[in-house]
Amino acid sequence: MRTTASRTALLLTALALLTAGCGTVTAGSDDADPAPETKDRAHEVAEAWDGSPAADAWRKGYYPMADAVQPPEDAFHNEDDKEAYGRQNFELRGDLPDSKQREGKVTWRNGGSLTLPLMGAQEAYKTVDRTDAPAPRLVVTGAKLGETTLVTSRGPATVPAWLFTVEGYDTPLKRVAVKPSKLPEPPIGPARDTPSEGLWELNRLVETAADGRSVTVLAHHGSCDDGPAVDVLETDGSVVLSGHVVGMKDGPCTSDLRAKKVIVELDRPLADRLLLDAFTGRPVPQGNPDGPSGSWS
Incomplete structure (x- = not known):
């Protein structure tokens, strides 16, 4: 079992690995069906945010989606x-x-x-x-x-x-020279403890394509798998990303948390739709919290 706290505690390990280069994989809505354990949660997050007061507050605030x-x-x-x-x-x-x-x-x-x-x-x-x-x-x-x-x-x-x-x-x-607006109170809480082969918290947003048709995120994975995958659920008001791992392997594994860039292709431009993390139930954070332009979250 992995909790949000344990993931956060291992974040520095992931960041250290990132500086050495970690490759990129591509995911999109034309891929295989989402993993069953991520599908229901993604719908719950979308339904909670779409049309909510929090979503309205988000669209009135200043939230950078690129490095400050x-x-x-x-x-x-x-x-x-x-x-x-x-x-x-x-x-x-x-x-x-x-x-x-x-x-x-x-x-x-x-x-x-x-x-x-x-x-x-x-x-x-x-x-x-x-x-x-x-x-x-x-x-x-x-x-x-x-x-x-x-x-x-x-x-x-x-x-x-x-x-x-x-x-x-x-x-x-x-x-x-201005700080982001305060994040509105999310209308849904984080997912409860989930198996490591199920839903995983995303690290952060790296880049939004100029045409809005794709986003690049850092997705977590462990030492005994083939890497991360990201499923996407698109609605009129939001894009919900569900991080999980593929190719779980048996055998002795180290406890370090790793991260890899994943490019997520969208059916239509992101525009002003919220980009949400299914695990946390919050907008995907932008920027390294310990870096030169920390995330608004």
Whole structure:
């Protein structure tokens, strides 16, 4: 049996494995029928969210579906710089501005806007520079307030961002300067303990395709299986993803939790439909919670 708590406790192991590269598999609605143990739960989650007050609140909020930190356009010049960025190892050689602006506006391309508290330059920098380690490091020499574009749950948006000048690069590193809205109270709780060959919690959303016709997620699996699979249930209001493993094997197994990228093909664009995790009953989180742009969940 695996519980949400035990999965969370093993998350750091999974993240360490991810940095070494873990391959990608593709799943979609034209694959084989969903595993029987995931099908009923997916319908329960969809029915709970579709048309709910929580879904309405979600569609009025700001929930990024892409990384809040964007490297310079010409990154990276060498492997040392790439390593420094991946390890979040920076060095500040200059002053950061103390902006008197306390609010920033998110403006959606398809209409609508939302005013949110603005993150200061110092706070934003601390979310980027999270490691105090020897070289290699990326050197930041200053910053100014600007904006960037970002994919969100309501489509592309223009958002305030701190533009950090990085030594040796012609374009800035951008860090979104507003925090996501608070997640509404989910209308359904997490699944109870399930066998490891049944429903598994997803790790996070990695990417949404530009046309919205596919999403890439990190899905968990163990050491004695052939890897993860992700079933998909699409409704008018949501897309429910059910992670599970395939090819369970007998024999001695290690207890480490692993993760692999899975591309999930959709019948139609995701648009403003909620992307939900069948196990947790919550929207699939975006971003590494311990990384430069932690998830809103």
